[in-house]
Amino acid sequence: MTTTLSLEAELARLIVDALHLETAPEEIDPEAPLFGEGLGLDSIDALEIALAVSKRYGFQLRSDDERNHRIFGSLRALSAHIETHRTG
Amino acid sequence: MPAEALLPLTARAPGEVLFHRGAEPVTAGRFLAEAAALAARLPVEGPVLNFCADRYLALLGFAAALMRGQVTLLSADRSAPRLADIARLHGARYALSDTDVALPLPVLRPEATPGAEAPNPLIPAGAVAAIAFTSGSTGEPQPHAKPWGALVAGARAAAARFAVAPGTSIVGTIPAQHMYGFETTLMLPLQGVGAGHAGPVFYPSDIAEALAALPAPRLLVTTPLQLRALLGTGIALPPLAAVISATAPLAESLAAEAEAAFGVPVLEIYGATEAGSVASRRTVEGEAWRPYPGVAFDIGAQAAQAIVPGLPAPVPLADVLEDLDEGRFRLLGRRGDMVKLAGKRASLAGLTRILTTLPGVEDGVFLAPPDLDGNPQARLAAAVVAPGLTAAAVVAALRYRVEHAFLPRPLLLLPELPRDAVGKLRREDLLRLARRG
Missing domain, CATH: 3.40.50.12780 (ANL, N-terminal domain)
Structure with missing residues (x-):
């Protein structure tokens, strides 16, 4: 559980830095949608996050059939996805 | 043909x-x-x-x-x-x-x-x-x-x-x-x-x-x-x-x-x-x-x-x-005030018009940073006068009216916009505002 929480915090920092967001990392609601309503990210941001994640965690995000970017559903969902797939 | x-x-x-x-x-x-x-x-x-x-x-x-x-x-x-x-x-x-x-x-x-x-x-x-x-x-x-x-x-x-x-x-x-x-x-x-x-x-x-x-x-x-x-x-x-x-x-x-x-x-x-x-x-x-x-x-x-x-x-x-x-x-x-992001075009004047017609917004302007064409990460900015509203609330209202790529990042809330005697916004002042982003 501690690992998950710290990965979540680390990821929040990564997203804020990669996207030059004004939000503080700790202000990102881990359960809120990253796209649209919540943090308001868009497809340009999705590519930036994919790039940052590949550099930091050594694995590639992909579309598969998740056309609505399901793994980008929330910070928590993305964090869990990275936890499962990370190599770095 | x-x-x-x-x-x-x-x-x-x-x-x-x-x-x-x-x-x-x-x-x-x-x-x-x-x-x-x-x-x-x-x-x-x-x-x-x-x-x-x-x-x-x-x-x-x-x-x-x-x-x-x-x-x-x-x-x-x-x-x-x-x-x-x-x-x-x-x-x-x-x-x-x-x-x-x-x-x-x-x-x-x-x-x-x-x-x-x-x-x-x-x-x-x-x-x-x-x-x-x-x-x-x-x-x-x-x-x-x-x-x-x-x-x-x-x-x-x-x-x-x-x-x-x-x-x-x-x-x-x-x-x-x-x-x-x-x-x-x-x-x-x-x-x-x-x-x-x-x-x-x-x-x-x-x-x-x-x-x-x-x-x-x-x-x-x-x-x-x-x-x-x-x-x-x-x-x-x-x-x-x-x-x-x-x-x-x-x-x-x-x-x-x-x-x-x-x-x-x-x-x-x-x-x-x-x-x-x-x-x-x-x-x-x-x-x-x-x-x-x-x-x-x-x-x-x-x-x-x-x-x-x-x-x-x-x-x-x-x-x-x-x-x-x-x-x-x-x-x-x-040409003019056209901007392009994520393959979509918009006019700054058009975006500004949408912004200023939002409930609770008294004045506002969309700004393009000088590096918009050269920096793939560049976004538009906006300066807004909206007493009683938060920046997040203004962005949330905009989200229903403009394509997401054009949402301002940042949106600055100001007590008033730097307008001159005839009510025009001066280009230098706008650029200064945009750079604060």
């Missing part, structure tokens, strides 16, 4: 591969049969709003609508409010989609079901086959009608310009409903050469996997942002025949890096939703653009227009052009 000229739905022979659905090749003959089967199941009246993410289904829906004489409305923006706007303003009777979106009209899920052998119908060149949309200065979607003849001429010109070899696999990363994606990944296989890839393809790993699963030669049709992500992740791609980029200016340094990494020419398309693709260049060879075969430019000091085969009138362009030798031209910059 005369408007009454009849042009077949596909220029491909029945046995040629038109598309790849996963590992499964689809011939032109099978495509026609499946399109006819779908056409028979469509509602009686169009227009049809087609926002299928799967490129093959998008093409099938478009072809089936053509067979029924129905116009297809293309929206690259798949957000429900935008789709509902287009449907309402342009009289869509139903939608075709492979994803679930709640809209105030029937949404049908197209399927590729085998059908009896079907003829290759002839379509009048002057018939409006599709309508593409841009954001107008009021924020409402502006329609741009695409006669069938213009779409066919564009596809043939692209096939000739890029010397696409028979059997080329075409992997695209742009939505099929974006004009650039529509032309290069649907119309090019339908009327020119090569076989499309159904997708979805968005992230670098998607691109690598899609290319690896398809036979050579392989053509990658993408954007500067995705090229940057591909190079940034360092992901390996199978051998390519060429890379085509559009939607935003491609930096020469990025083009050179991509050419070195992939060992092929990186070609860039110049176009606009209104005109379609109208010119191209190999970015590393310099700033001169060559008009597409059959396209002419009328270049004045303040404005330029493109004369495009199949379109009824010259198309004004949003950029300032300079005439070079042999019909070539150079881009001098954006």
